[in-house]
Amino acid sequence: MIERKNDVGKVLVFGKNGQVGSQILYLLSAQGVCCQGADIEDIDLTDIDKIREFILSANSNWVINCAAHTAVDRAQSEEQLSHALNVAAPEAMANACAELGCGFIHYSTDYVFDGTSSKPYAEDDSVNPQSVYGKTKYAGERAVLSGLPSAIIFRTAWVYSKDGSNFVNTMLRLARERSEISVVDDQTGSPTLADDLARVTVNIIHKISTGDFEHQGGVFHVTGKGEITWFEFCKAIMRISNIDDVNIVPISTADYPTPAPRPGYSVLSNQKLTDVYAEEMPQWQDSLARCLSG
Ligand SMILES: NC(=O)c1ccc[n+]([C@@H]2O[C@H](COP(=O)([O-])OP(=O)(O)OC[C@H]3O[C@@H](n4cnc5c(N)ncnc54)[C@H](OP(=O)(O)O)[C@@H]3O)[C@@H](O)[C@H]2O)c1
Numbered sequence: 111m112i113e114r115k116n117d118v119g120k121v122l123v124f125g126k127n128g129q130v131g132s133q134i135l136y137l138l139s140a141q142g143v144c145c146q147g148a149d150i151e152d153i154d155l156t157d158i159d160k161i162r163e164f165i166l167s168a169n170s171n172w173v174i175n176c177a178a179h180t181a182v183d184r185a186q187s188e189e190q191l192s193h194a195l196n197v198a199a200p201e202a203m204a205n206a207c208a209e210l211g212c213g214f215i216h217y218s219t220d221y222v223f224d225g226t227s228s229k230p231y232a233e234d235d236s237v238n239p240q241s242v243y244g245k246t247k248y249a250g251e252r253a254v255l256s257g258l259p260s261a262i263i264f265r266t267a268w269v270y271s272k273d274g275s276n277f278v279n280t281m282l283r284l285a286r287e288r289s290e291i292s293v294v295d296d297q298t299g300s301p302t303l304a305d306d307l308a309r310v311t312v313n314i315i316h317k318i319s320t321g322d323f324e325h326q327g328g329v330f331h332v333t334g335k336g337e338i339t340w341f342e343f344c345k346a347i348m349r350i351s352n353i354d355d356v357n358i359v360p361i362s363t364a365d366y367p368t369p370a371p372r373p374g375y376s377v378l379s380n381q382k383l384t385d386v387y388a389e390e391m392p393q394w395q396d397s398l399a400r401c402l403s404g
Pocket residue numbers: 124125126127128129130131149150151153154155156175176177178179180195216217218219220247265266267268269270274
């Protein structure tokens with residue numbers, strides 16, 4: 111049962127129809143928290159000049175930005191749009207939140223790293239984004255923190271949800287259409303269920319709002335626990351879904367060229383999240399089973 115809480119005041123969520131935004135709004139509403147969602151039909155975030163007015167008139171205690179240009183390959187040829195949504199819009203949001211004096215939460219990505227590490231990345235490890243998406247998301251982090259140092263930025267990875275457009279649903283669709291699926295086996299990361307990310311986000315705003323935890327801004331890594339390759343992840347999806355008539359074939363990144371380069375290893379250590387906010391993400395296998403059984 112979800113405990114009803116009202117200590118956070120009002121929350122404005124950009125990206126209300128996205129994987130993470132919709133889950134945050136679902137949780138907040140279930141808790142009885144006053145919340146407002148916004149998507150492109152409410153405000154087109156490429157219209158940067160309108161963002162300040164929108165935030166000031168919403169007059170919320172927290173703003174959570176789940177909107178972004180998330181199409182990693184398309185971003186390679188849509189640099190301007192990517193910059194508008196991933197840098198200029200969050201920068202304008204942070205500045206407006208600073209003016210209003212409200213809290214601001216924003217999301218970034220494991221793709222800020224080049225993937226050459228062999229151990230989980232910490233928040234202060236050197237970044238070296240290889241794609242337009244990674245570069246604009248990193249520039250967005252810098253812009254947000256320079257406008258509002260108390261902003262909280264959650265770097266996450268490999269996000270999926272029951273209904274969103276994501277790897278899990280793509281693999282399930284391909285399994286219905288084909289007898290064989292080739293999946294990259296030399297990229298390692300941590301699948302993250304949007305519901306879990308939403309729960310940690312909402313827990314943290316409650317913890318700060320009640321004064322139980324000191325508000326500490328900056329970058330925090332938040333991903334499902336454990337690590338796996340896309341190939342192994344696909345096999346787990348098939349196993350849990352009882353699909354045994356599709357051949358899953360491991361291939362290399364070189365065999366599956368994409369416009370945007372991906373990091374080979376982008377596992378993120380969540381230690382800081384636990385140390386500062388006493389939050390832990392579930393093991394990815396448990397989250398996947400929960401998602402596919404729901
Ligand atoms: N998905 C991943 O694997 C992943 C990995 C690492 C980090 N992240 C980060 O996590 C955050 C949430 O990701 P997600 O997977 O929830 O993203 P998502 O499902 O792609 O949702 C993005 C949202 O942004 C909205 N949006 C796009 N263009 C807009 C515009 N011009 N004006 C207003 N809204 C606009 C979309 O609206 P429409 O629905 O109308 O298009 C959608 O609601 C993002 O910051 C992302 O960079 C995601």
